[in-house]
Amino acid sequence: MRDPIFPHCHLLGIEGLSPLEINRLLDLSDPYVEQNRGPDKASESLKGRTVVNLFFENSTRTRTSFELAALRLGANVINMQIGSSSVSKGETLIDTAVTLNAMHPDVLVVRHPQSGAVKLLSEKVNCAVVNGGDGSHEHPTQALLDALTIRRRRNKIEGLKVAICGDVAHSRVARSNFYLLLTLGAEVRVIAPRTLIPSELARLGVQTFTDMREGLKDCDIVMMLRVQNERMTGSFIPSVREYFRFFGLDREKLALAKPDALIMHPGPMNRGVEIDSDVADDFERSVIREQVELGVAVRMAILELLANNLSAKRADTDGVK
């Protein structure tokens, strides 16, 4: 039977999900956090199912997290890392999708450097598709693991002041987090240099700040974004040291947030660029490692849910025949 609250077969993004659906995904993730901390991490719920990690962009963390999640559920996993050179030929995407689909996978986890590519691919296959990050668009599992981390630490998301700092223009993590946090009733602030704030951002419902000190004031959560090195060479930002001066998180700036404000980062961190090591490694404030930990639980819940919804859907269609 399909999940009554989250009946979808794909997770392509957070935009459009209801608070009920988001909370359902978080509720399903919680028990896996405990299971992963225990000695017996294995379950059999996806035994016999095939999960394919299809990555058109380099990734270690996300891919490993999905792989581990699938293995712990007893699924068979294959990893396909497709070089960015063959991606530029474009047609590869749909060809690859159709080819893979013919081998009857149950879940495809897809990462692609182009916004919208995962949705396009999902239209060409009849298995479940999880967006593992598409271009500058969405990275839904990251937002869900961020939300789970916050919820477990603060017992709520509604009403919290969350500052998201850094390269918002090119960040899929930022977009997924905007949609999720706003949907669950948080107040979202963006702190970034003007060159990294996309146009009409305010219309998404977030407040924008170019002064980090002002933006961090009274925040409950400080979420730092990675700044890609190629954006730092004078194209968007004059230099690394200038960026760190104005937008890097250090003790002094952090002091403006609430005294118990949590520090988050989707990783991998550029120490000394967007975040000072001193702050990143502060075990009382920084939940960066916890984010990684909870990522596996969130992905287990999602893989299991989508695979079950897919089975139910396939059973329905067979019934119709």
Added chain:
Amino acid sequence: MTGDQPVKTAFTGARLLDPASGLDEIGDILSDGEKIAAVGPNLFDGSPPSDATVVDVSGLCAAPGLVDMRVQIREPGEEHKESLRSAGEAAVAGGVTSMVCLPNTDPVLDDEATLEFVARRARLHALTKVYAYGAATKGLKGEELAELGLLADAGALGFTDGTVGIADAQVMRRVLAYAATFNLMVVQHPEDSSLAGNGVMNGGETATRLGLSGIPREAEIIMLERDMRLVEMTGGRYHAAHISTADSVEIIAQAKQKGLQVTCDTAPFYSALNELSVGDYRSFAKLSPPLRSEEDRQAIVEGLKSGVIDVIASDHSPQDQDSKRLPFAQAAYGGSGLETLLAVSLELVHNQDLPLLDVLAKLTSIPAKLLGLDAGQLRKDSPADLVFFDPGIGWKVIGDNFRSKSKNTPFDGRPVQGKVIRTVIDGRTVFDAMTNADPA
């Protein structure tokens, strides 16, 4: 191709619409050979000449065949996307009897030989009259002047670098100055490429939401403002293609007020659609310039109403499936436009923005005049290029049914009103919706 058709045809009982003269009444048209022999109310007094074939077109509108001043035909070079034959079939189904193609073929139309190749192929294979612009610069590279004089001699109706704006101000200045010698216009794609950068849709909320890089409106505005200065400096003739922003309309209006030789067109895409058409990464709505905001769309309609925008052109840009079935940023630009040109333009009439004759003028007599073509008029001795249409018939745009090889229409699924029933070129019927087949 239709040599067995009679020399004389009497079209009876149509609503005659001639934007050039303002004629709008029920009447008849007699074509003799390739020309219109007579046109007017009650021409035959009930009995058409006995040697003429009588075609009863009562209840239909009769207008000069449409003159489409911006069409991309992919022949030579990419015939799998569109050939002169398939473009011609699409054109006549859309009521277009004359079209001007851009030089962005492969090879580029930047010398006499390629221009003549297209003219010859068009005579052999295209149902419509096909004209061409010559390249403004060699290879459309925006660096050196193409042989504008030789191209003009070979029949080029103007000069343009097609879908690329001429970025270098010095080059643009010289193109304008040199082209003025032949009194031919320079057609600019007004877009500053450095500002457009790697953008793929209008810069704004939708682009931000979808995580796509935006092309700011200013890319068009800045280019137009610069060009107006160059036109003033050189005294050249300038035509801005497919303008898409409110400020563009304002800039052109001011230039006209100053007395500069400046004209412009827009495409139905920009009067009927806005950036929301991109929706969830619909690559069929990836156009150049990009679909803009609703405010800009409304300003384009206002520009059409006030007359600042002289012409409506289809901006036909055929693309095959492989070029469009890609992640949005990698998909090709452009929309198929010939077969929806009239119907979507008629929305301006149905929405009571413009009177029918004004819309038809922008599709016929005005572009013909700008291009120096003997076309776009319903009068004695004009070529018998005619379109008969029913402005009331509703239909749904379905790209898969297009005669064009390319089905990439951003209007896919859109209900429209107004259907071409018959298209006549040089006195011969080349499209007849009733038999649903063209005689070719």
